[in-house]
Amino acid sequence: MADMDFVERVAALYLLWKAEKLRRFWVHQILQRRTQLGQFHRLLQELHLDDGRFQRYFRLSRSQFDELLSRISERISLQDTNYKHSMPPAERLSICLWRYASFSL
Template sequence: MNYNKRFWVHPINSERLLYGKFHTLHFKLKQYPDKFFAFYRMSVSSFEELLSLVGPSIKKEDTQLRCAISEEERLSVTLR
């Protein structure tokens, strides 16, 4: 009996640090406040303030199996 190979993390998802929307777009948007506002519906300073308030409660730790998603990325996904 042949089984399909299963992945812990699919190869497409393992490349998100290089090609994911957050890692390619978020830091560029910070340079253009009007585009940042259009994308997140808040200013860069409001985003940073909100991150400082909720960051500690949404922070996860890295494990030996995988790296955790950063607080900034978690907040970005939530707002988007």
């Protein structure tokens, strides 16, 4: 009987360890570093340094982009959840403008 209790305890510990290991990697490491390595975060910082490139990329000047963002940021912002962080309004607006600018050529 003592051997069966030991086997049951080892099996229970293994299942708990396996469940914890699966839970630990819910989001892939690449996606966790999106805020440092993602296109929006790196590209927008570089575009803000050059007015001409910013204008060609978004079809708006930086001041127009900032004005538009200040007007609509409350409407396009979403709430963070326990499962994921929402996109910031600037990122949502930049994706929308980039898509619109790339199709209107």
